[in-house]
Amino acid sequence: MSGLSRRVHLRAKGCIFFGETVADSLRHQIFLAVNPPSSVPCAWRHGPLKVIDDTQKDLERLIAADFGVSPTGDYQADFVNWIHFRARRVPRLPRRVFVSHEVKLHQIKYPAIEQIRMVLQAGGDVGPWLSEKTRKDKTNHRADMMFNDWQVLHFHLGGFFQSSTTIRRSGPLLFVHITAEAATLLDVQPHGSWTMTALLEILLRTNPPGLERYEGRKVTPMRLTDDQYSNLRKKGANTFIEIAGRAFMSPGMGLLASGHAARLYLYRDHFFITLETIQKNMGGDLVEAHLRSAIYAHLGVPVRLGAYYDDRGMAIIDKNRNGLVLHQMKALE
Numbered sequence: 001m002s003g004l005s006r007r008v009h010l011r012a013k014g015c016i017f018f019g020e021t022v023a024d025s026l027r028h029q030i031f032l033a034v035n036p037p038s039s040v041p042c043a044w045r046h047g048p049l050k051v052i053d054d055t056q057k058d059l060e061r062l063i064a065a066d067f068g069v070s071p072t073g074d075y076q077a078d079f080v081n082w083i084h085f086r087a088r089r090v091p092r093l094p095r096r097v098f099v100s101h102e103v104k105l106h107q108i109k110y111p112a113i114e115q116i117r118m119v120l121q122a123g124g125d126v127g128p129w130l131s132e133k134t135r136k137d138k139t140n141h142r143a144d145m146m147f148n149d150w151q152v153l154h155f156h157l158g159g160f161f162q163s164s165t166t167i168r169r170s171g172p173l174l175f176v177h178i179t180a181e182a183a184t185l186l187d188v189q190p191h192g193s194w195t196m197t198a199l200l201e202i203l204l205r206t207n208p209p210g211l212e213r214y215e216g217r218k219v220t221p222m223r224l225t226d227d228q229y230s231n232l233r234k235k236g237a238n239t240f241i242e243i244a245g246r247a248f249m250s251p252g253m254g255l256l257a258s259g260h261a262a263r264l265y266l267y268r269d270h271f272f273i274t275l276e277t278i279q280k281n282m283g284g285d286l287v288e289a290h291l292r293s294a295i296y297a298h299l300g301v302p303v304r305l306g307a308y309y310d311d312r313g314m315a316i317i318d319k320n321r322n323g324l325v326l327h328q329m330k331a332l333e
Contacts, residue, residue, distance in 0.1 A: 048283055048284065048285055049282045049283060049285060049287075049295070049302070049303050050302035050303070051279055051282045051283050051302065051303045051305065052302050052303070052304045052305065053275075053279060053305045054304055054305060054306045054307075054319060055275055055305050055306060055307040055316070056075055058306045058307035058308070059075055059079055059307050060075050060078075062082070062307065062309055063075065063078045063079060063082045066082060066085060066086075066138055067081075067082065067085075067138055067139050071139045076268075076272070078139075079268055079271075080141070080260060080264065080265055080268040081139055081140075081141045083264050083267055083268055083332060084141040084143075084148070084260065084261060084264055085138045085139070085141075085143075086309070086332055087147075087261075087264055087332040087333045088130075088134050088143065088144050088147050088153065088333075089127060089130070089134075089135070090120075090126050090127075090130075090153070090178060090333065091180065091311035091312075091313075091331050091332055091333060092123045092124060092125055092311045093123045093180055093311055093312070093331055094121065094122060094123035095120050095121060095123065095178075095179075095180070095181060095182055095183045096121075096181065096182045096183075097117050097120050097121045097182070097183045097184075097185065098182065098183070098184040098185065098206050098207040098210075099117065099185045099206075100184070100185060100186055100187060100202045100205070100206040101205075101206075102186070102187040102188070102202055103174070103185040103186065103187060103188065106172075106188045110157040110172070110174070110188065111159065112129065112155075112156075112157040112158065112159065112167065112170075112174075113157065113174055113185070113188075115129075116129055116155055116174060116176075116185075117185060120176075120178075120183040121183075123311075126155065127165065128161065128165055128166055128167045129155040129156050129157075129167050129174075130153070130155060130156075131144075131154065131156065132166075132169075134147075134153070141258075141259060141260050141261075142259045145194065145233055145234075145255075145259065146194045146195070147252070147261070148252065148255055148259065148260065148261035148264075149233055149250050149252050149254060149255050149261070150177070150199075150200070150250055150251055150252045151177055151178065151179065151250075151251055151252030151253075151261075151263075151333070152175055152176065152177050152178075152186070152199065152251075152252070153175075153176050153178055154173040154174065154175050154176070155173065155174040155176060156168075156169050156170045156173060156174075157170045157172055157173070157174055157188070158170040171190065171191070172188045172189065172190055173188065173189060173190070173191060173193070174187075174188055175187055175188075175189060175193065175199055177199075177203050177207070177210055177251060178333055179210070179333060180330060180331035180332070180333055182207060182210065184203055184206055184207040184210055186199045186202045186203060186206070187199055187202055194230065194233075195226045195227075195229040195230040195233060196226055197226055197229065197241060197242075197243065200241060200243050200248070200251065201243050201244060203251065204243055204244065210251060211243070211248055211251050214248045214249040214250065214251050214253075215246060215247065215248050215249075216240050216247040216248065216249060219240055219247040220247070221240050221241070221242035221243075221245070221246065221247035221248075222239070222240070222242065223242045224239070224241075224242070229241070233255065235257075236255045236256060236257040236258060236259050237255075237257075238250060238254035238255060253266075264332070267314075267329070267332065270329065271307075271314055271316075271329060274316060274327050274329075275305065275316055278305065278316060278326055278327060279305065282303050291324070291326065294321060294324050295318070295321070295324075297321075298320065298321060301320050301321070302320060303318050303320065303321075304318060304319040304320040305317070305318065305319070305326070306318070306319040306323075308323065308325075311331065312328065312331055313328065313329040313330050313331040313332060314329045315327065315328045315329065
């Protein structure tokens, strides 16, 4: 048996490294030269970890719970559409709530405004006030293009429940810019106000950081009409938006040509890139410091990668270690 294929034993300060090849032993000697042995758990020197990837099965299970049979037959395409559905359902997270002057003028006439404000602040379920299309057109990533583009949702202001889960539909709508950290109640406007730039002017006045983070410095804005913005949105095109003489990107990061929200497509990409990085690092024994004790407490047990979701966002976990969180992504919205 050649030197490159026989098993190698390396003793280092009372710990034995079991490597598969001479190359393995050399790689670990280099690592130990850079990282003092006293700082590295003994178990960490027992060679490459075995990694099993269950994430596809888990994603398919999560998607099927909402979508049923796969609409596309491609779990990665379904995944990004599912992310859109979950985001526009509004994860149940406590948020700081900003209320514009315009909304305050409507609070007496529409008591539902205060109900929505309290639910958003407490991290409750705002589903009953959402539109039917937003809630039920699950697989359609274009179900709410205003939300995809501007990260602005609309809520119905009916005075009572028409079913156990649905508020009676109303004419005027409450428009809200919503993120995982904050909700800004912008104004009450009729259906069809989907590209009303006056709403973004209110966002700038009421919660300046909500828009200022998207400002284009040294950009000369071109003033377009709301109808022109509507035409651009239908084509999946993006442009700077002129607000108070300043140029801003869309406060939802805009659209892809497919109509997907750019921010949510990037979320999908970040998940898969992170998954690939974890697979590579775990297979090469590059375990993050805060995970080492939990990983190597079960020496010889493969890392079984899984996907998990709750209102805090997607997570990549080790299913063989009681759902140990290897990477927690941010909340969707």
